[in-house]
Amino acid sequence: MKTGLVVGKFCPLHKGHEALIAFAQARCDRLVILSYTKPEFADCPPERRAAWLAALYPEATRLVLDDAALAVFAMKKGAPPCTLPHNDAPAEDHRAFVAWVCQTMLGLTVQRVFTSEDYGDGFADALARDFGHPVEHVAFDPARSGVPVSGTLLRGDRVSHRAFLSEPVRRSLVRRVALIGGESTGKTMLAAALAADLGTCWVPEYGRELWEQRSGELRYEDMLAIAHEQVAREDRARADAEGWLICDTTPLVTAFYSEALFGGIDTALEALAARRYDHLFLCAADFPFVQDGTRRDAAFRQRQNDWYRGRLDRAGVSYTVVSGSVADRRTHVHSQLGLAHPA
Known part of the structure; x- marks a missing residue:
């Protein structure tokens, strides 16, 4: 029985990695996929990488490690603590670490290692010395001509190269930008403008839609239903979003209306109101107030x-106040997102 090994950062997991893994799966009876990186890369924490691998390779033996996971393992085993080698550490350190993971954490050795790298032969030789049996290096498309992509390329410009990301990966990497603010603070205008600027989609406020359908007659129990539907619409919209998803409200806003209209907030709604966003903007109340009848x-x-x-400050949630004209607010948001100023 041949056990194969693929090691990578997978920051993010892309179709080049997938091609390598598919190649490996076809050439071994059991595949081990190991992921680690030190330091971590933005938007690719261990739990997210683990979710990608679980979604795409449920039949493989998967292990995504960071120093925290190693500390837990050491504590359970009563063993000396171990830490990840730095990405810039000598190759010998990484090879010894991978051999230790296979033998000590997974309780196995491998007969084949699959890479697209020049170091593959040396990697296999080092594992063979540690394991006490031959380990074959099987190279896959070292020139990367089949799938011309790299993690570095995607980290530099994920939106332009999104075709190299599978759907589960692309969806999870969409960053949610939320806008909150009182009535007549320009949230909806700003949401539509930002979506147009960024070439993506935005999620309107479901509570207002339901309010209009019901001719202003809402009940206390509607508040939780509104928040659930708002979150569900956000999650569905991620499939169509390009890099960013603009959210024209959050469940925190629904919680406010629940308290203001009915004098209380359901505990489940309180939990939804704590939903986190990648960026949260509070629209200042400096627009002229416009009474639209609602x-x-x-x-x-x-x-x-x-x-x-008050709620955000007490919870320690970071947010940015935007003020001035819609153009001023767009510029401020773009700056906070690390993007060029809008045209």
């Missing part, structure tokens, strides 16, 4: 914004 007044608007600030 809103209260400027004092209520200010009360909303003060409530949001």
